[in-house]
Amino acid sequence: MQKQKLTKLAAAVSALCLTLSVSAVADDHHHDHHQQPSNQVPTSAAEWFKVGEQAVLVNKRDAAELRKAKNVILFVGDGMGVSTVTAARILEGQMAGRDGEFNRLGFEKFGYIAHSVTASANQQTSDSAPTATAMVAGIKANDGAISVDQNIPRSEKSAEQHAAHSVKTILERAEERGMSTGVVTTARFTHATPAVNYAHIADRDWEADSNLPAGATVKDIARQLLETPYGDGLEVALGGGRSYFMPNTVADPEYPSQNGRRKDGRDLTLEWTSKYNNSEFIWNQAQFDGINPARTDHLLGLFERSHMRYEADRKDDAAGEPSLADMTDKAIKILQKNKKGFYLMVEAGRIDHAHHAGNAYRALTDTVALSEAVKKAKQLTNDKDTLILVTADHSHVFTIAGYPSRGNPILGKTAVDGVALTDSLGLPYTTLSYANGPGWTGGLQRKEFNPANEGTVSAPYAGSKLRPDLTAVDTATANYMQEATVPMGAETHAGEDVAIYADGPGAYLVRGTLEQNVIYHVMADALGWTNNRR
Numbered sequence: 001m002q003k004q005k006l007t008k009l010a011a012a013v014s015a016l017c018l019t020l021s022v023s024a025v026a027d028d029h030h031h032d033h034h035q036q037p038s039n040q041v042p043t044s045a046a047e048w049f050k051v052g053e054q055a056v057l058v059n060k061r062d063a064a065e066l067r068k069a070k071n072v073i074l075f076v077g078d079g080m081g082v083s084t085v086t087a088a089r090i091l092e093g094q095m096a097g098r099d100g101e102f103n104r105l106g107f108e109k110f111g112y113i114a115h116s117v118t119a120s121a122n123q124q125t126s127d128s129a130p131t132a133t134a135m136v137a138g139i140k141a142n143d144g145a146i147s148v149d150q151n152i153p154r155s156e157k158s159a160e161q162h163a164a165h166s167v168k169t170i171l172e173r174a175e176e177r178g179m180s181t182g183v184v185t186t187a188r189f190t191h192a193t194p195a196v197n198y199a200h201i202a203d204r205d206w207e208a209d210s211n212l213p214a215g216a217t218v219k220d221i222a223r224q225l226l227e228t229p230y231g232d233g234l235e236v237a238l239g240g241g242r243s244y245f246m247p248n249t250v251a252d253p254e255y256p257s258q259n260g261r262r263k264d265g266r267d268l269t270l271e272w273t274s275k276y277n278n279s280e281f282i283w284n285q286a287q288f289d290g291i292n293p294a295r296t297d298h299l300l301g302l303f304e305r306s307h308m309r310y311e312a313d314r315k316d317d318a319a320g321e322p323s324l325a326d327m328t329d330k331a332i333k334i335l336q337k338n339k340k341g342f343y344l345m346v347e348a349g350r351i352d353h354a355h356h357a358g359n360a361y362r363a364l365t366d367t368v369a370l371s372e373a374v375k376k377a378k379q380l381t382n383d384k385d386t387l388i389l390v391t392a393d394h395s396h397v398f399t400i401a402g403y404p405s406r407g408n409p410i411l412g413k414t415a416v417d418g419v420a421l422t423d424s425l426g427l428p429y430t431t432l433s434y435a436n437g438p439g440w441t442g443g444l445q446r447k448e449f450n451p452a453n454e455g456t457v458s459a460p461y462a463g464s465k466l467r468p469d470l471t472a473v474d475t476a477t478a479n480y481m482q483e484a485t486v487p488m489g490a491e492t493h494a495g496e497d498v499a500i501y502a503d504g505p506g507a508y509l510v511r512g513t514l515e516q517n518v519i520y521h522v523m524a525d526a527l528g529w530t531n532n533r534r
């Protein structure tokens with residue numbers, strides 16, 4: 001190209017840049033220089049071309065991300081692989097009556113993205129313990145490991161060996177520096193992903209003392225929360241798993257016919273309020289609504305005996321449960337009181353569980369709930385001083401298949417302009433399916449997810465051959481279980497990379513194909529804990 005032409009092009013680009021940055025500043029007091037895509041679906045070649053051109057200009061952003069972060073929020077969609085993000089994006093758009101393919105979840109508008117390699121020290125496809133350990137402790141570990149290194153066997157029972165192999169986490173280092181810290185999850189608070197922040201244990205299943213093997217001297221996970229030696233302990237702990245904190249002689253407040261599961265007689269919910277000043281223990285929606293962040297310095301909320309409800313079932317809970325966005329809101333308001341800053345992990349823990357159950361509807365609606373929580377965090381914080389990362393610990397064997405038309409219902413049967421496509425047997429099929437899991441219909445059994453007992457109900461499909469005939473089946477209902485190729489009691493994790501989305505100071509470090517443990521080092525560098533930052 002001639003020099004004259006290049007100069008002309010550069011002038012045109014910088015004029016457009018100026019227009020974009022002026023309008024971005026004008027309509028957002030947080031100076032979000034990442035221009036959001038418009039909700040207007042392009043309808044011509046010229047409009048598509050312009051949208052593509054604008055996306056490049058948006059990425060030519062300033063160097064604000066070189067500033068130091070005061071706060072870090074790490075969002076984890078447990079099991080939220082890229083296919084889950086894509087399908088959830090389409091479902092959210094379609095539920096709102098918009099073009100689903102052009103829709104974006106809140107965090108998909110972040111300016112920086114990278115691949116995260118999720119293999120653990122000893123697994124090609126990993127479980128949530130070493131993957132979460134990688135993110136918060138900065139090292140790769142073995143299956144089942146909660147913030148301990150790869151040289152301790154999963155069966156190790158001694159406290160001394162655990163002390164020798166423990167790796168300090170970002171939460172513990174933040175506490176040491178006088179920052180505030182919190183963990184929010186929809187899973188049990190003692191489940192792998194939340195536990196890696198505050199516990200060090202070779203086996204993720206040792207959640208209460210009654211889960212420990214005979215002769216173990218290492219402390220169970222729930223006890224480690226109360227006995228953390230770092231700083232003044234966590235300011236916010238919200239999730240499920242109440243029974244792991246209560247004695248087996250004490251009735252549960254929500255389900256009085258059932259007791260806690262601790263054998264040592266300790267009620268850790270009472271210990272929480274006696275240990276900390278200005279502290280509360282809560283277990284239902286009304287108590288949650290009554291918490292004033294200005295007067296609460298240490299909040300423990302455990303809203304179910306085990307995991308909290310799926311977002312799709314939250315309305316059915318008698319005692320009421322806050323949404324992930326509501327918990328994120330309360331957590332940030334408590335943590336923000338500390339002038340030294342805060343670290344917060346927020347986990348959408350049940351995307352993973354719904355996938356294991358072969359039920360795409362709940363996995364996707366929980367992913368949308370995570371997007372809402374991220375939006376809430378963006379509203380409450382400033383991208384000048386808060387690094388927000390959104391990622392997954394690992395993927396699932398969940399696929400979006402066939403050649404459906406744009407706008408075809410994502411939970412529906414694959415169709416072109418409303419006419420169902422058929423497989424080589426002449427039968428319709430769904431766009432979403434699993435490579436393995438409980439949705440296998442090889443026995444020609446129609447399966448439905450039963451949220452009451454987290455199980456499956458089944459009945460024979462009528463008139464089917466080799467594959468069920470879905471012609472008369474509404475596959476978009478909440479309890480529909482997508483077909484799976486290989487029969488398994490639980491669908492499995494998948495080994496491909498997951499995405500990391502980043503916004504705020506240090507976000508520019510999130511690019512390329514990163515080992516998962518780099519996430520810790522990005523957070524530590526953004527907070528100025530290394531020498532690399534000005």
Ligand SMILES: [Zn+2]
Nearest residue numbers: 079352356493
């Ligand atoms: Zn899982």
